[in-house]
Amino acid sequence: MKTVLIVEDEKLIRQGLRKMIQRSGVPVEVIMECNNGETALEILKEQSIDVMFTDIRMPKMDGIELVERMQECEHIPLTVAISGYDDFNYAVAMMHNGVREYLLKPIEREKICDILARLNQEIEEGREQEKTRQKLGQQQIRHLMLLAEMPEEELTMLETQYDQHFILDLSGKPYVVCCRNRKKEEESCPKDCLFLGDVEENDLFLIEAEALSDRPGEYPFLQEYTGISRPHQGIRELREAYLEAREMRRCAFCTNRSQMRYGQEMPRVPQKLVQEASKLVADEMKLQRVQLLGTDRTEELQHVWTQFFYEVKHGRIGVRDFEECMTDFLTETSKTYRNVLEEKENCGEIKEITDPFGEDAIDCYEQKVLAFVTGLQAQILSQFDTNGNQQKMKQAVAYIEEHYASDLNMAVVSNYLSMNYSLFSYSFKQYTGSNFVNYLRDIRMKEAKRLLAGTDMRIAEISQAVGYENEKHFMKLFKGCCGVSPSEYRRNMGFTGDES
Template identity: 45%
Template sequence: MNTLLIVEDEKLIRQGIKAMALRSGVPISMVMECKNGLEALEIIRSQEIDVVITDIRMPKMDGITLVKEIQACNHVPLIIVVSGYDDFSYAVELLRNGVKDYLLKPIERTQLSGILTKLEEELVRRQNKKDTMLNIGYQQLKQLMLNDDMDTKECELILNQFSSSFFEGEYIVYCTNYSNEFEETDGVTFLHDVNGQGIFIVDNLQKDRIVKSELRGYYVGCSQVHIGLEQMKEAYKEAVIARRQAFLSDSNFIIYDKRVKKEDVIYPEQEIDQLIQMIGTDKCEEALKLLDHICYQFKISKISDAAFIEIFSSIKQKAYTIYRNVLKESGNEEVAEDLLQYNNLSQYITHIKSWIRDLNKCLLIQFEDYRNKQKIQSALMYIKDNYKKDLNMAVVSNHISMNYSLFSYVFKQYTGCNFVNYLKQIRMDEAKRLLATTDMKIADVSKVVGYDNDKYFMKIFKGHCGVSPTEYRKNALLGN
């Protein structure tokens, strides 16, 4: 429980009850004390109290009167009455009027602990039920805001169910990028993640406070003033439009104004295609300048809000279509589909520029990899045609016009082994074929596969095959 209020005119008894309550094993955030019913009533009227432990006999206002007065409060706490044997009949009567339990003096610690435990369980059940109903209410409100296809009967059902608990007076809807936890307060309802936005429904009398506190520093779209739950859908749409206007104008706070409208101008599809084609080339920065030009056209009202949003949607869609495989392989972060997931236009443009630069880098790397693979394939063909000659890595890398060090690295990445071993393998395979199928002398075989020194050839062959060329030929003949 959050708060326990002890109402007792004798200080020592109050302190004793407090000590026993804190040692009861029940979690209590705060214990408050007062010496009569009048003080207690003032506290209960000003803040939410979970549990009250009150004596019956007290000056100014006794416990019986206090219990009756509490029933008229906005928040009625759970009540425990403390009585002596002479007042037991009063305690029984109070139990019939909402009091949860009673304690006889002198109070026993185990008895108090048992009662507090029981009341804590009831408080938890109440809170769980309240949370459940609140979540159901929130989901229904979201449906009312978002579902344009909701039929009349469904709307009427929601209106009948929640109108009585909704604001009686005027209210305003705020659409914002606020995503923190929010503790419900009177006159303010917060709906988390309605199409990626935080939605505040605020009593008109609370608007100044909420704007200066929770919404301060955020980017906010504000509806006009509305009355009644039946206007909720309209209020929500106004707030979203205003939020979009705040986003596009880099403004923290915009109030919906239906008069704000820009002329629709169709942006040439050809220029969007040109921008997309520049990605993956050395003209990437030119593409970004074209992006800046589109933004400038929008800011001077040459492009409407809707057309501007459509342009960026088209840019993303075309990029995903053309470069889908590259994006998938690189794990390049996608740009969020809903612009309002970003604070404002400046943040969005910064992000999309960064995304385009990253995509450009991935494309250039992949293209370079592709060109390198083509060059290595040419190198392998050259080696196959010229392995009989005095061949080395410098000769081959020069032939395909590739840096010596880069060639060494890319060759190994492509073939799985270094240049020397690759060339040796080709020469040894050919030597084994000649030894097994011809009568050529060992010295002649050595020259044919690229070794002028036959002794060096025999050493290399034995190291590679485990036997000398002569032994290999004999084994091959025996095997046939």
């Protein structure tokens, strides 16, 4: 039980009631007090009260008038009337307005305990029933949104059950459906907002249209590449509202907009640019993006994909064309390079890019696609030169071990071997089990530990000796790898010389 309100004009009786409630064994979070019905009514209008104990005879407004007028409040508490008079007419008037119990003064502690226990059980059961009803209602709402056609009798039944009593008064007030990419956590929403998680990989919010228009600041979670429908009314329009919101979510995704509303006027794109961009969705270009995977033309492969995404982001390639191109590419790639995909790790990577709208925004998706195509290209090429690649990787490892103290990076080593950058990256990881950056760092850290433990070189000198010009960067990397600073490592190894 969250809140109990005591309405009694005599202070000693109020205090006695408070102590009885506190000792009743029923957990109550907040006990409030006031000395007249007028003040009590104001409290009931402003906040939710679970149980109210009220005297009948009080100044300003008596208990009978209080229980009559509180029927207009949004939340009506379970009420117990208290009186010093055994008057049948009082009891009838109070019970007529829903009062659960009628107690005569002096109040017995056992009766208070018994009443509170019964009312608390009723409240808890009511809350569980409400949770169950809301859960069933949400399931029906999901069903309605996802089903293209619904029998009239089922739709009528839903209207009868939920239109007037579902979380939002969908029949009485216009609402909008808002759609964004699915998050793992459940969103905490204002009371005039209904959250539905994971509907076709999206999170949905049903919000009163007027509330969203008047108080947009209360809904910051709608600034995450979100699509918003037009205002709709009633359960019958839910599917239409959902489809509008989903369409706008995809438009927001493709054009990197934080929010898009259905019917919103878009910047006009010159027809000449649209016609030029249309060439990128033609069958010829679709085939080229697949065939380039089997060549060593890495720069061209990256260029055609970067250009494709650029045109999508600028609205010159529409959402449907974008989705169709990605679907066709993944289908054709899976067929053409099936053996490579089955043998290599990219079998999992292709699943990550199967849903074009699975990321928050198109920039994230573009990065995954580019990583996939360059990685797959490297795999395809490596199939035809496995032995040669192994020899080159041995040379690469030897080169790194000899030159780790110099300004070394992957471009330097791949150029030394006259090897394609992407192919080198993939082959190096296959050969060593580690990517280039981590492999080089591990060699440098191993040498740094040797110098710290076995020489009196200063830390700044060791940093230089293992290839780090910046001493602070070296110290940060060392602690990240070893869990302690270079000085602490040196002390742990028993070195007693100058540590600076």
